[in-house]
């Protein structure tokens with residue numbers, strides 16, 4: 001019963017069970033390794049304008065913000081609890097003016113979240129009610145030459161492979177007008193795949 005309630009909180013953590021879900025995201029080896037890998041492959045320039053959608057406890061942002069000099073990262077979350085948790089984890093980045101957090105839905109981003117060099121999401125899009133519409137919307141929020149990166153590693157409850165989800169992303173990226181669509185694979189069991197596409 002507790003396990004089911006915790007699992008049910010991963011799409012939008014809140015309350016006691018959401019806190020437990022957040023702790024699992026912060027500490028599970030696969031989550032920690034995946035977010036570290038994502039931060040490694042993204043290689044943003046120090047002045048990049050970046051948005052992470054569905055950052056959960058903020059592990060990837062923790063790796064990324066110290067590499068920025070004049071750049072900035074906005075974390076977007078539907079969950080107020082995760083937004084607060086990630087802000088706590090990244091308080092030095094917030095204080096340094098390199099990071100801020102917004103509670104919003106990927107399907108209806110605030111108008112001022114625009115013109116990003118990089119938008120990425122890690123195991124987040126599986127909870128979007130209309131992923132195709134969301135990819136379209138995110139593609140429009142990129143600056144020219146900006147990159148959209150969606151990463152998927154099958155969670156223990158999933159029967160989808162990373163490769164099949166990545167193939168679906170590639171179709172959505174192409175339909176949204178993104179070019180140079182390619183995949184990076186993390187050497188892990190189960191593997192994670194990052195699908196990347198660029199706005200013309």
Ligand SMILES: C[S@@+](CC[C@H](N)C(=O)[O-])C[C@H]1O[C@@H](n2cnc3c(N)ncnc32)[C@H](O)[C@@H]1O
Pocket residue numbers: 010011012013025031035053054055056057058059076077078079082104105106107121122123124127128129
């Ligand atoms: C499985 S967690 C992954 C968290 C983090 N990216 C990681 O890898 O540790 C998915 C996160 O996406 C958030 N989320 C789900 N749907 C969302 C949406 N439509 N817009 C923004 N965030 C969303 C959830 O609140 C949750 O924190």
